[in-house]
Amino acid sequence: MEGVLAWLVITIIKILVILGIVLGIGAYLTLVERKVAAHIQRRPGPMVVGWHGLLQPLADGLKLLTKEDLFPRYGNRFLYNLALVMALVPATLVFAVVPFGPEFEAFGIKIKPILTDVNVGLLLVFALGSMAVFAIALAGWASNSKYALIGSMRKAGIIISYEVVITFAVMGPIILAGTLSTYDIVQKQIEQKLWYIWLQPLAFVVYMFAMLAETGRVPFDIQEAEAELVTGFTVEYGGMKFGLFPLVEWYVEVLSLSAIAVVLFLGGWSPINIPFLGFVDPLFFLGPFSPYVWFVLKVSLLFLFVLWLHWTLPRYRIDQITETAWKVMLPLTFINLVLTAIVAPLVWR
Amino acid sequence: MVKKVFERPLSWFERILFLDFIKGLSITIRHAFRKTITTHYPYEKLTPPKRFRGFFGHKVVDGREPQPAFDEWVERFKIKVEPGKSRCVVCMLCKRACPVPQLFEIEGEKLPDGRRRVSIFNMNMMLCTFCGFCVDACPVDCLFQSDIHETASYTRKDAVLDLETLERIGRDWQRRREDEPDRIWIDDHQRQRLWYENSINLPEVKR
Numbered sequence: 001m002e003g004v005l006a007w008l009v010i011t012i013i014k015i016l017v018i019l020g021i022v023l024g025i026g027a028y029l030t031l032v033e034r035k036v037a038a039h040i041q042r043r044p045g046p047m048v049v050g051w052h053g054l055l056q057p058l059a060d061g062l063k064l065l066t067k068e069d070l071f072p073r074y075g076n077r078f079l080y081n082l083a084l085v086m087a088l089v090p091a092t093l094v095f096a097v098v099p100f101g102p103e104f105e106a107f108g109i110k111i112k113p114i115l116t117d118v119n120v121g122l123l124l125v126f127a128l129g130s131m132a133v134f135a136i137a138l139a140g141w142a143s144n145s146k147y148a149l150i151g152s153m154r155k156a157g158i159i160i161s162y163e164v165v166i167t168f169a170v171m172g173p174i175i176l177a178g179t180l181s182t183y184d185i186v187q188k189q190i191e192q193k194l195w196y197i198w199l200q201p202l203a204f205v206v207y208m209f210a211m212l213a214e215t216g217r218v219p220f221d222i223q224e225a226e227a228e229l230v231t232g233f234t235v236e237y238g239g240m241k242f243g244l245f246p247l248v249e250w251y252v253e254v255l256s257l258s259a260i261a262v263v264l265f266l267g268g269w270s271p272i273n274i275p276f277l278g279f280v281d282p283l284f285f286l287g288p289f290s291p292y293v294w295f296v297l298k299v300s301l302l303f304l305f306v307l308w309l310h311w312t313l314p315r316y317r318i319d320q321i322t323e324t325a326w327k328v329m330l331p332l333t334f335i336n337l338v339l340t341a342i343v344a345p346l347v348w349r
Numbered sequence: 350m351v352k353k354v355f356e357r358p359l360s361w362f363e364r365i366l367f368l369d370f371i372k373g374l375s376i377t378i379r380h381a382f383r384k385t386i387t388t389h390y391p392y393e394k395l396t397p398p399k400r401f402r403g404f405f406g407h408k409v410v411d412g413r414e415p416q417p418a419f420d421e422w423v424e425r426f427k428i429k430v431e432p433g434k435s436r437c438v439v440c441m442l443c444k445r446a447c448p449v450p451q452l453f454e455i456e457g458e459k460l461p462d463g464r465r466r467v468s469i470f471n472m473n474m475m476l477c478t479f480c481g482f483c484v485d486a487c488p489v490d491c492l493f494q495s496d497i498h499e500t501a502s503y504t505r506k507d508a509v510l511d512l513e514t515l516e517r518i519g520r521d522w523q524r525r526r527e528d529e530p531d532r533i534w535i536d537d538h539q540r541q542r543l544w545y546e547n548s549i550n551l552p553e554v555k556r
Contacts, residue, residue, distance in 0.1 A: 039381040047389065205367075312377040313370070 006109055014115050018095050022252060027057045029251040033307055040311040060243070067239035072144050075236065079142035084241055087135035087248045090128040094256035097121035099183040101269045101291040113292075114183050121182040122174065125260055126167055129214060132253065133159040136223065136233050139245070143236035151232025154318050155223035158213050161325035166210035168333035172196070172203040172340040173264040176347050182260070186268030192347055195273040197265040199343060202336045204265045206329050211257045213321065216249050217306055219313040220321055258302040262295065266302075269295040397496040399529050402479045404497040405472055405510060406518030407435040408490060413527070419489045429464035435516050436491035437467040443483035443492055452476040453483075470512040475505060495522050 031046065031053060038045030046053030071077060099114040118124055133156050140152020173196040174180060177188040189195060197204050213220040224232040234245045267273055269291035271281035283290045316324075363369060388395055397403065410432050422438040423430055439457035444450050451473075458468035484492055495518050502508050510518075 036381070039385070040377045042380055042383060042385050043387050044385045044389070308374060308377065308381075309370075312373045 010109070010111060011115070014113075018115060019092070022092055022095050022255070026247055026251040026255065027061065029255070029303070030060065030247070031057050032304075033250070033310075036304065036307045037311045040308070061240075064240045064243040069241065070236075070238045072236045075144040076142040079138045080236075083135050083139035083142060084244055086131060086138060087245060088252075090131035090135075091248045091252045091256060094125050094128050094253075094260070097124055097182050098256065098259045099186055099263065099268060100295055104288065112183060117181060117183045119184075120180045122170060122180045122185075122260075122264075125182075125256075126163070126170075129166075129253075129257075130159070130163050132214065132249075133163075139237070140233040143233070145236050147229045148233045148235045151223045151229045151235075155216060155233065157318060158216075158220060158223070158321055158325075161322045162210040162213040162329075165206060165325050165329040165333060166214065168330065168337065169203045169206040169210060170264055171333070171337050172200040175337075175340050175344050176200075178348070182263050186263055186270070189267045189273075190270050190279075192276075193273065193278050194275050194347060195265065195267040195270070198273075198275045199347070200265060200336065200340070202332055203340075204261070206333055206336075207261055207265070209324075209329060211254070211261065212306065212309065213325070215253045215257060215306075217254065218310040219316050221310075221315055222318050222321065254303060254306055255299065258299050258306065259295075261302060262298045266298050397498060399496070399526060401496045401498070402481050402494045404474070404495055404500055404518060405477075405483075405515060406493055406495045406522055407437060407470070407512070407515040408493055408519045408523060408527075409433050409516055410436050411523060413523075415490045422489055427464050429460055429462075429466045431466075433520075435467055435470070435512060435519070436489050437470060438489055438491075439465065439467050440488060442486040442488060446482040446486035448478065448480065448482065449476045467512065470515060472510045472515070474500065474508040474510060493519070493522070496526070 034056070035045045035053070044052075046056040049055045049059045071080065096115040097118060099112070099117075101113045103110055103112045105111070136152045136155045136159075138152075140148040140150075140155075143149070173185060176192075176194075176196055176199065177185040179185060179188065212218075216223050223229075224234075229235075234242055237245065262268060271279045271283065271290065271294050273279055281290060281294075283293055286293055359369060410430055412432075414436055419436065419438075422428070422440065426438050426440070428438050437455075439455060441455060444453040444455060447453060452475075454469060454471040454473075455467070456469040457465050459465050479494070481494055484494055487493075497518065500508070
């Protein structure tokens with residue numbers, strides 16, 4: 001009985017911590033994005049609200065909350081609101097299977113810093129990732145607007161093609177680790193003394209592309225395409241409802257997929273890896289906190305890289321994007337799969 | 350004969366290693382760590398060039414009038430010349446040059462001593478296109494365009510410049526910028542920062 005109670009308390013604490021971190025950071029990433037974009041274009045970005053615009057997300061949130069909530073005539077109010085829930089919930093749920101660090105013991109209880117260590121964690125991630133297409137298709141359909149519908153259809157096309165690609169891309173690490181559990185994949189990388197990026201550079205590149213496509217980042221942001229579609233499926237949304245879509249798509253989803261990429265390819269919480277030899281930890285002085293710092297560091301670097309790409313590249317056309325997915329990326333992942341199968345026994349030993 | 354220009358297609362080497370991506374990324378990262386080149390507008394303001402076509406003003410009599418034109422017009426219309434007051438000789442040439450003449454409302458008055466002077470000079474800036482024809486037409490270098498460009502107002506009435514306002518703008522201008530060399534870009538350090546950062550060397554202006 002006590003064991004169940006302790007487990008319940010721990011789980012609730014974990015849920016609160018993860019939700020707080022994800023949504024809080026998600027809001028602040030808007031500021032990070034604006035700052036990065038500004039400096040790439042040689043502007044200072046928001047400077048007025050707080051020191052160097054540090055309170056800008058709060059001001060934005062207040063402004064969005066106090067705005068009028070408009071609803072398009074002849075739209076479907078139920079689906080219109082459902083789309084928001086469908087967008088927010090799966091994107092946040094992905095964090096349930098993201099391991100933040102190694103198992104530790106506190107007050108005599110062993111705690112894994114992962115919400116649920118499901119043995120099919122990765123399957124869950126990509127199942128939830130595919131749910132995003134429903135949110136966007138519903139948002140476009142329920143808005144009763146041409147722009148929104150076109151935007152959502154484009155996004156649906158992209159996600160359908162890249163879902164396949166991303167699933168095949170992560171096959172490589174799965175074969176090498178021999179498990180679908182995210183926690184165990186990191187554990188295996190530490191045991192085998194190998195970040196999987198060293199053996200899977202191809203899969204990593206493909207994964208990065210698919211990640212950009214799924215989250216609607218440049219060069220695959222045709223579902224928003226400011227110039228032609230105003231902002232795609234969010235056209236008819238107002239106030240905080242409008243604010244939520246980019247928050248989910250651009251920040252929460254990018255963050256979760258970066259975390260998954262770190263878990264799969266960059267060895268999760270492990271320090272810098274020399275393949276097959278061991279790990280070098282320049283942050284050893286942090287003691288038990290070093291794994292968490294490493295994890296956060298890797299995820300934030302990956303996120304910054306995505307931002308950097310976003311503000312550098314132009315936009316592809318829809319046909320180019322789907323063509324790349326089916327004709328280039330998918331065959332590449334197959335080749336990678338074959339190569340991995342050949343190399344795998346070497347890693348398993 | 351039309352010269353056909355094609356973009357060189359990417360080689361396979363470039364495609365596999367994403368060299369075009371890397372080139373673009375290296376450019377953006379270099380820009381990201383340089384100093385920003387913007388002016389933080391409400392807190393910092395650029396000085397417009399001297400020839401900037403902003404709000405209008407009347408230069409006042411201060412001994413720097415264009416001669417002999419000014420004396421000729423004064424004699425012709427028997428204008429009363431007062432130092433520190435508008436140079437206007439009520440010739441109406443500005444109104445004639447204007448594409449929207451009704452924006453000018455100019456009247457002169459006769460003083461008891463038989464001399465004349467301008468009494469009303471209203472310009473309705475709601476109708477103005479800032480073309481500057483009136484400034485070109487002014488024979489006594491009285492009407493001019495200043496560097497005032499923050500012209501938003503709460504009422505339409507505030508957009509009408511009356512004689513007093515015009516003279517005030519003129520006095521301010523003559524105190525600040527009348528002696529400045531008349532060139533297109535002034536040597537403002539903010540402006541210099543913009544131009545020199547882009548390594549564009551403007552030819553030296555011969556005066």
